[in-house]
Amino acid sequence: MTFQATILTLFPEAFPGLLGHSVVGRALQNGLWALKVVNIRDYAPDKHRTVDDTPYGGGAGMVLKPEVVAAALRGTRNQELETKPYVVYLGPAGKRFTQADARRLAALQCPLVLLCGHYEGIDERVLETDVDEVLSIGDYVLSGGEVAAQVVLDATVRLLPGVLGAESSLHEESFDLIDPETKKTLVEYPHYTRPAVWEGQAVPAVLQGGNHAEIAKWRLEQARLRTAKLK
Ligand code: SAM
Numbered sequence: 001m002t003f004q005a006t007i008l009t010l011f012p013e014a015f016p017g018l019l020g021h022s023v024v025g026r027a028l029q030n031g032l033w034a035l036k037v038v039n040i041r042d043y044a045p046d047k048h049r050t051v052d053d054t055p056y057g058g059g060a061g062m063v064l065k066p067e068v069v070a071a072a073l074r075g076t077r078n079q080e081l082e083t084k085p086y087v088v089y090l091g092p093a094g095k096r097f098t099q100a101d102a103r104r105l106a107a108l109q110c111p112l113v114l115l116c117g118h119y120e121g122i123d124e125r126v127l128e129t130d131v132d133e134v135l136s137i138g139d140y141v142l143s144g145g146e147v148a149a150q151v152v153l154d155a156t157v158r159l160l161p162g163v164l165g166a167e168s169s170l171h172e173e174s175f176d177l178i179d180p181e182t183k184k185t186l187v188e189y190p191h192y193t194r195p196a197v198w199e200g201q202a203v204p205a206v207l208q209g210g211n212h213a214e215i216a217k218w219r220l221e222q223a224r225l226r227t228a229k230l231k
Contacts (some may be wrong), residue, residue, distance in 0.1 A: 003033040003160050004111040006085065007149055008072050010051065010118050012037045014146040024154050027163040035153075036076075040064070043071040052119055061120035069115070069126045076113065085111040087132045090145035090152065091121060094134030097148075099175035099185075101135065102155040114152065116145030177223055187230065189222035 007015055015037045019025060027033055041049050045067070052062035077085060086108055095101070105112060115122070115131065127134065137148045158164055171177065174187040192203040206218045 001109065002031065003106070003108070003157065004036070005033065005153055005157075006036040006038060006076055006111060006113045007116065007146075008038045008040050008069075008076065008113065009116040009144075009146055009149070010040050011116075011144065011146055012039045015150075017146075017150055019150055019153055019157070023163060024157045027157060027160065032160060032162050033157050038072060038076050040068060040072045043075055044068050045071075055120060059120075063120050064117060064122040066123035066126040069122055070130055073113065073115065073126075073130045083110045085113040087113045087115060087130060088152070089115040089117065089122065089127055089131045089134045090137070090148035091117060091127075091134045092136050092139070092141050094136040096139075097135045097137050097152055097155075099155070102152070102159055105152070105156040106159040112156075114145070114149040116149050118144040179220070179224065184227075186223040186227045189219040189226070 009015070016025065016028065016035055019035065020028065028035060041051050044051050050065070051068050052064050055061065055063045073087060086105075088105075135148075135152060137151045142148060172188065175185050177186045177188055178184070179186050192207060196203050196208060204218065206214050209215075
C-alpha cells in the first residue's frame with residue numbers, strides 16, 4: 001500500500017513546500033507516497049466562507065469553528081479515502097513528536113490525515129470527536145500547524161521502504177542507533193570527508209586507518225559522548 005498523507009489547512013499553498021524537494025520530494029514524484037492537500041475553507045457553509053469565531057470566555061484571537069473542521073475531516077474521509085484514516089492534529093499541547101512516533105506513523109496500514117490549526121487553535125470538541133492523537137513538534141508556539149505537518153511528514157516519509165537509497169544507513173542515524181550494552185538510543189557520531197586536513201583541523205586518525213573494528217569502536221564512543229552531553 002502506498003503511504004497516503006492528507007493535509008487539512010487554511011494555507012494549501014504552503015504545500016508541498018519542502019516536502020517537494022530532495023529525498024522526500026523525489027519519493028513523492030516516484031509514487032512512493034502520495035500527498036493530498038485540502039483547504040479547510042472549502043468546507044465553510046456560508047457565502048463569506050467563515051472558518052473562525054471569537055472564543056467563549058473572552059480573550060484575544062479567533063478559534064476555528066468545530067462544524068467547519070468536522071466537515072473538512074469527514075468530507076475528506078468519506079469521499080476520498082477508502083480506509084478510515086489515522087487523524088493527527090498538530091498542536092503545542094500534544095505529545096512531543098519523536099523518532100519513535102515517526103516510525104509508528106510510517107508503519108500505519110491506513111491513510112494519515114494531518115490537521116493544521118491557526119489563530120488561537122481549534123474548538124476542543126472536534127478534537128475530542130474526530131482526532132486520534134495530538135502531536136507537538138516542540139515547546140514553542142508556531143503561527144500555524146503547516147510547518148509542524150511538514151516536520152512530521154519529512155521525518156516519517158524518509159523511513160518508508162525505498163525512500164532512502166541505502167536503508168541500512170537508517171540504523172546508524174540519531175535515535176535509531178542503539179547502544180549494544182545499554183540498549184538505549186544514541187545520537188549519531190560525527191562525520192568527516194576530504195580534505196584530510198582543513199584549516200589546520202585533521203580528520204581523526206582512526207577514520208583514515210581502514211580498521212573497521214576500530215572505526216566502529218570509535219564511533220560508538222563518540223555517539224555515547226554526544227548523547228551524554230545532550231542530557
Ligand atoms: N493558542 C494556542 C496555544 O497557546 O497553545 C496556540 C495556537 S498557534 C498560534 C496556531 C496553530 O499552530 C495551532 O492550532 C497548531 O496547529 C499550530 N502549532 C503551534 N505550535 C505548535 C507546535 N509546537 N507543534 C505543533 N503545532 C503547533
